[in-house]
Amino acid sequence: MKSTGGSGEAKRNAGESAAEAVEDGMVVGLGTGSTAAHAIRAIGRAVDAGADVQGIPTSFQSRQLAREAEIPLTDLDSVAEIDLAIDGADQFAGEHLIKGGGAAHAREKVVDNAANRFLVVADPSKESERLNHPVPVEVLPSARTTVAEDVRELGGEPDLREAERKDGPVVTDNGNLVLDCAFGEIRSPGELASSLASIPGVVEHGLFVGMADEVHIGTDEGVEIR
């Protein structure tokens, strides 16, 4: 599994801290990435100990991990509500996030947004005063050139994400491509989010504006919850 940022111990502390918020009877959104993976494994241990929990995966990866952890799975169409979602981030500034380092941000946004409570798990390397990380934008393959032009008009520099272990681009779980779009410091995340969402051919972008209810920041020593 791809792992970025801080230490494994910091990620573990963040993930396990957020998993403590899971209660018996809950439906839980299961995020993607190396930090969320620690939460999934911890939830698996709670299930093993008898907790009645159902998970909604946000990606192929989180589905696989949840299966290995023997967490009963369901889907968005089958539940009245999602009690809690736990997910990682590539960068956070207060309650704003940039996600999509694992190219899973489309499903992540649907699940995290639908949850009554959304807990972000991260290590300190992900924190920034202002968002400035490139924004992953999932696009229909046929629209990658036109979307890239529109992103340039918004002042961004789009870069088609290449796969690390195959020739050619990353293909998302939804069969689409990803443009990593650098905008420098993002002064108005809400405005940029609306502009990106209105480009024809954009499936979803990785700006999660005002979405985090809590951020569990793990360090080697413990965790801070904000």
Ligand SMILES: O=C(CO)[C@H](O)[C@H](O)COP(=O)(O)O
């Ligand atoms: O948004 C994501 C996947 O699309 C991940 O949550 C994000 O990339 C953080 O990953 P990690 O915890 O491995 O650093």
